[in-house]
Amino acid sequence: MSLLNDLFAKPLDPGYEEAAARSRAAGERPTSKRTWRSPALAIGLVALGLLLTMSVLQVRNTASVVSSERQGLIEQIHNEDARVSRLQDEVSSLESEIGRLESDLLQNSAAGQQTREEVESLQATTGAIAVTGPGVVVTVDNAEEQSAENGTDRVLDLDLRQVVNGLWAAGAEAVAINGQRITPLTAIRSAQDVIQINYRPMNAPYEVSAIGDPRSLARDFGDGSGGVWLREVASKSGIRYDVDSDESLTLPAGNTPLTIAIPGEGAP
């Protein structure tokens, strides 16, 4: 500990004492009481000020570069988001135009009328157009208290798949989760603990809306595989769910069009 003791006891550079002792020994007059005018001290302070300013400016520049890079990335994300939604708007307006032109074309003949009805019912089934009607809303949410170590008290993609399958089995005619229509090509899967539906990240609570006869749909869902699954998961891991009837639900069109597959020879 002598090192630290030394440090505390003699913080002044010993050189000063020695120099003073030397000049005393040489019989010189001790240096004047106040030597504030020493040019060396002034130059030393100039150097100190310069160093300080340089260092502070350096740190500030680095920080501003980092934050401006961040800002640029955030801006880029916002721009691209805006572009995606603009393109989606364009797609849906073009799709509605296609629908209008189709029905215009088919309106002229009796056979055309029949074809149009057929097409519309197929479109509703496949999720190609928006549909509206009474139904039920199943709301599934994460457990209130989350233990961080394992993710079992959160809603998993598997739970949502079971709910959707249960709703189909209970007679639902169209299903959507948080505004994303479930079509035959929809994937409900999780990527890095985030559930993605139609490749869009979703956050809890998940509202699964299904169109169908509200009474029989709610009853059959509760008795069927979906209700059984939800009850079991709720009792095991504490996730919350709720089934509500709704007089009028509107489900948007799905956006998973067929691009490669074409209807086969035997298609009706």
Next chain:
Amino acid sequence: MIPLAGLLVGILAGLYFDVSVPLELQPYLPIAIVAALDAVFGGIRAVIEGIFNDKVFVVSFIANVLIAAFIVFLGDQLGVGSQLSTAVIVVLGIRIFTNVATIRRHIFHA
């Protein structure tokens, strides 16, 4: 007053010339500043106690800055750069505190 004016001149010069430090010297700048601070406070205390000496001040200033930078450089080469920086800052920090406390006692007699 002259030392204070010197400090001000240094700061203004730094702002005006906007000197940028070469990348390889950047890690040593904070350490060099702490070392310079130590030398300056030591000098001020010596002035107040009437034993100030130009030569000792200049030598201690330059030697402090160079040795502090050299120790950090050596630490960087040995892979213990941050630990040695800490050591330098602790030692110089204690000295700065003690010297400033003495200066304070001289000025305020408290």
